[in-house]
Amino acid sequence: MTPQLIIEPCxxxxxxxxxxxxxSYNLSQIPAIANTWTPLxxxxxxxxxxxxAGILSGIGYWNGLDIKVLWVAExxxxxxxxxxxxxxxxxxxxEKGATVAMLDTFDFQAEGFYLKNGYKVIGEVQNFPPGHRRIYLSKKL
Known part of the structure; x- marks a missing residue:
């Protein structure tokens, strides 16, 4: 008999x-270089x-700078x-040991800005949102 499972809001x-x-799973596969998330x-x-202007970012277990949001007033x-x-x-x-930076943006946001600042496109999702692209970029630090 299949157990009764419940899906509910988190x-x-x-x-x-x-x-x-x-x-826990990730660290069982690849040991951490840094102990914890370091907010920047x-x-x-x-x-x-x-x-x-502001930026929300941080360095994770494997010394990658993960840029979540960068905003500049219009x-x-x-x-x-x-x-x-x-x-x-x-x-x-x-200075804290990061070796790579990564982020995503949309074609109507800051693709040109990041390219101008040395980032390279590493992937994209076409037609998301409809008529646009979500772009993933990275840069060696």
Whole structure:
């Protein structure tokens, strides 16, 4: 007889169990180089103290810089601020032993920006969202 299984929304406690489970499996396959996730989150403020750019990223078990979000306020785009915070983050990651950076973006976001900053396309999903592309990029640090 097949056991009765239940699918339900995930709680924070469930998420912790899931993350612990995948981390345990991954580390049983390949030993960690770093002990834990090292956040590298930064913000740039203007002279009035208003946030005009920010990056959410970090270094994982195998010394890869994983860039989750990089944002620049519209009025400050194409001024070099995005490159400034990206370079600052890459330098901080290198100092902590990171050897590669990785991220994803969409064709309507920042593909050209990342290419200009030395990233290479390593894959993409066509027609997602419809009429666009999701692009995966990487760069050796």
């Amino acid at each position: 709680t924070k406690e469930n998420a912790a169990t899931i993350i612990s489970g995948i981390n 989150d930064f913000v740039i403020k203007n002279e009035s103290g208003i946030e005009i 009025a400050y785009r194409k001024t070099g601020i995005g490159s400034l915070i990206l370079k600052h983050t890459e330098d901080a990651a290198r």
